[in-house]
Amino acid sequence: MLTSTSPLPPKRYSMWEKNNFAYDALIRLVAHRNCYNPCQGKPYMPRIITSRHREGEIERARLYMKSRLMLPTIPLAMVTLLTGYGALAMMWFQDTLTAEALLGSTLLFVLGAILGWGHVQYERYLVKASPEYFARKHKLLEAAKAYRRPKRDLPTEGPHHRGRQWAIPMYLVAGMGMLAMSIWLASKVGVYPAFLLPWAGYFNAKVIFWRDLFVA
16 A cells, blocks of 8 residues: 655754854865965965064074175275275375365265165064065075085075065165265365265164174
């Protein structure tokens, strides 16, 4: 005898099961997006940068800046300072040093020091914002000192940060301004002080405002 069977009632899921299903679907979606890059067409694993790794990169960047200060910043600071003020001392011995020349030479030195201070502030920002760039250059420098072939090529691009497109124009404006000031005061303070004292202020300011590299 045939009996009619009624359809089974739809299965009811509890609130916990519904949340569990939604959570599982979200996990699968995130895992799929993290393990496949549609732009490159190949799987990749996301890079995890820990705080300890970040601190190591910053320390290597500071070591690279310290090596840059040791050579050539400090020797250039001494040479330009001694040569520039040595020329002023010769003018004083020859009784040709005027108040206008002394004021102009001081202005040139202060202008170079301001530019050096500004460059140090920018370098400090780069060390915090893009330490991996300087850390990589430090590794290449250490490999060159040990006569070893570096594992990676020299970075050709500069560090990436917000406002980087204005860095080179600002360098050009500062350099042209310092050159114009030197040419304008060359006839009043002399050729050597006019062109060497701005660089003396610049290099000595970099050494002074980066002095924490030698203390730490």
